[in-house]
Amino acid sequence: MATTIKDIARQAGVSAATVSKVLNRKDHSIGEKTREKIWSLVKELNYTPNSIARSLITRSSRVIGVIVPDILNAYFTELVRACDQAARERGYSTILCNSDSDPEKEASHLTFLASHGVDGIVLAASDLIPDAHLLERLRIPLVSMDREIPDLDCLAARIDTDYETGAFLSASHLIRAGHRRIAFVSGNPLASNTKIRRAGFERAHREAGLPVDPDLIECGAFNHRFGLVATRTLLDRTSFSAMCCMSDMLAMGATVALRERGLSVPEDCAVIGFDNIYIAPLLVRPLSTIERRISESGYLAIGALIDFLDDPTHPRRMVLMEPTVIQRETT
């Protein structure tokens, strides 16, 4: 159906090998005339190499898989976009997979990507630790983002955010503003990225000589829906004057719940988010939050991955992104 290398070869009166060499610029021993003839046929017949056949023989697809737990969370949307851009700039494409924080789906995406011959994978935090055996078996270069992950030899890099500091800054920001009872809302309580943030939250209290009331803690998921229900639960259970939300989506949900009860932000209750997603400054009450330079981490991840692909002996990169506070109008 579509034009193949053989069609070009036939019409140029040369062998397929010659065409392949020209196409791949391994043409140091191909005559000028032949080269030109081939290129002009390529244009004329709109030849595009069949990447499938190419991948099959070269064992490389120049495609990178990106797995995220929740594409609807704007944090991951932005991350995915940054990865895609970064990859494209380096001649790679990406395939996006959405795991819904479901380890089974994640595993099935992993095998899907493997069987489709991706050269590498960016695995972004879901709540659970991935199946180490599977990763081991797949042997696909991997960069892990904000994940606990075993030290595999196909691990090209880890890009982590200093969640302890992030949560510490978040809580300290509110404590400095005079708040004494601060709610803490975060993702899956069993996931390390929640535990670590909780540690930072508690340290801020300790250093300020304040107690932490377990009644003020609600952990479950990072999406807006949980932000909404968690805040309702908290409001029913106890009282507080500020909320540390460990994602901006949570903060958005929280804000709605507060307003539902007639509380205004920040007058009745301050709210700080985490991630600094692009919507955060655009909310009617621009959201104070913790900046974590999303695009930069995407670029870093892809960069580290491709460097590793180019040269697997390349020293592993272990990056710890340092978050900062952005004060807007909700605190």
Added chain:
Amino acid sequence: MATTIKDIARQAGVSAATVSKVLNRKDHSIGEKTREKIWSLVKELNYTPNSIARSLITRSSRVIGVIVPDILNAYFTELVRACDQAARERGYSTILCNSDSDPEKEASHLTFLASHGVDGIVLAASDLIPDAHLLERLRIPLVSMDREIPDLDCLAARIDTDYETGAFLSASHLIRAGHRRIAFVSGNPLASNTKIRRAGFERAHREAGLPVDPDLIECGAFNHRFGLVATRTLLDRTSFSAMCCMSDMLAMGATVALRERGLSVPEDCAVIGFDNIYIAPLLVRPLSTIERRISESGYLAIGALIDFLDDPTHPRRMVLMEPTVIQRETT
């Protein structure tokens, strides 16, 4: 490296063809023992078929490409998610491509998808009309969403939204509420999906016996940033008591600009959006908007595409989604 069908064949003491038959359940002439032996080896060796090799020979990948103009627009995020889910339910996977409303990027994604052997493509509205020659050449089954598109024979379906009615409803809603000067903000003025909406907007005025002031029209893009700057421009230029925003992202940007100037919504200026993205009800002022059942259209698109793949003589589906008004708190 990874286990292949030959490894299984060798260890089972049969030929590769036999293994292939069993794997593909074309095993009516394979003995029970052999079948069992093969399946147990498959488990034991963690065999996963190499999709690349498989695609090469079968000329089918069970992958669908999805091209959207702006993944950061929550409308498309939701659409993409719905497509992915729908595809997965029918045994397909998706590859997401983000075109940034750039026809060149779009074309390059199209050839990328073609060369990677996707079985079909869902092409969602960008502002511009796609390169018909390219589509013609590629001959990949296509479903077009909210796009003007030539009548190719590889066009499996069109899923369009009745934008005229949508915009009409949007404006009528505001007119009925007593507004007389209503601003209109939409995407690329040259794109049909803006022109059509503008027609609906104007019809609502005509039917109400109201004039349309061209000073109240600002068209450029569907993202929040344009919503922000367009609203600033409008506020500098003229006065109005309500805004018809042709996407919720625009409405969010508009709301911020209004607030910036000390105007409150809906008291000083009503705002209605379009799309009913999942964030819309979650904004501090839940956004009135035009519902267009995003997930449903994603499911429809994928369904139509796969039906076409299963049977290319399947009658083309041309769906026109009817939008409805959702009143919340901004009008």
Added chain:
DNA sequence: TTAGCCTAGGTAAACGTTTACCTAATGGGT
């Protein structure tokens, strides 16, 4: 002259599957 080296390009195997067609043995019916 001849070994050796360019230059220009061809040959064929390989990547991991699928599939049309072949074979060989067995069994049943007449």
Added chain:
DNA sequence: ACCCATTAGGTAAACGTTTACCTAGGCTAA
């Protein structure tokens, strides 16, 4: 005893590339 069908599985080509190695002619330098 012969024919035909059925069962169980094998053979080999094909998909569209890439690449290691080959060839053949011509040139150069000793």
